Amino acid sequence: MKKATNKTLTRHASLLTAALVATLLAACSTPGTRVVLLPQADGTASAVVVRSKDGEELLSKPYQRATAAVGASGAPVVDQADAAKVQAENKALFDMRPPPPQRYTVYFELGGTTLTAASQQIMSEAMAAALARSGSDIVVTGHTDTKGNGEQNDVLSRRRAQEVAQLFIERQFPAKRIEAVGRGERELAVPTADEVDEPRNRRVTIEVR
Structure with missing residues (x-):
């Protein structure tokens, strides 16, 4: 068998x-x-x-x-x-099953890695959840809107993910338990045409699991 x-x-x-x-x-x-x-x-x-x-x-x-x-x-x-x-x-x-993953989304100002003011509070909540969850790991995924070319947006999305990952590391979360990746403009939260400034697409998703 x-x-x-x-x-x-x-x-x-x-x-x-x-x-x-x-x-x-x-x-x-x-x-x-x-x-x-x-x-x-x-x-x-x-x-x-x-x-x-x-x-x-x-x-x-x-x-x-x-x-x-x-x-x-x-x-x-x-x-x-x-x-x-x-x-x-x-x-x-x-x-024995672990609790379900907790998911958070933070947003960025146009063209850079600066979090919006509202996202600062969301980051605090995500950090508290990660630190309180024994043995947890984190997947951080960066995204962009469609402004700029695809190669530039790939780089920017990775930078955003790495910036968020670094915030967790600064709070003493183990770096080896964080995965940071960038998806550029390939997974838009709000579908748009090319060269569209859409704040909801300039984001990083955080999965605490």
Whole structure:
């Protein structure tokens, strides 16, 4: 019997959620493999492929279940598990799940790395959350509006992300637990034409997880 393997999991899926799926492999009342796909904490889609020697099935909905008994022929049998029962039977594992990520967005003045006045308060809230969350890590993603060319905006978005990351480091948050990346103008919060000054696109998103 081949074990289940992930087909698609979003980057926000926690390691513990994956561990819960793996642990449920042993939940069969008869020898074999059983997989129950758990929902992601942030509601994003995920899926897992369950394979046996004679076929495979894709689980793509929360609490879908695939069962492949030892010696049985054909692909795994898929049905819908009862969410409350799964949670009750695996309470200790569910209790171990980390809290969902906390997300913040800060905005910048045109053309630079200066935070707007309102974003100063948001930064304080994000810092407090990161410092209070034991073992947390942070993903900081910089963005720009469409003013300027793409190469310049890539550089600017990275600078913005690095500036925000540095603010966390100055508050004694471990630098090795911060990832800072820039997306330039490729992921606009508000779609616009080229060369448009849109304050809502000049931003950094902060995910504390």
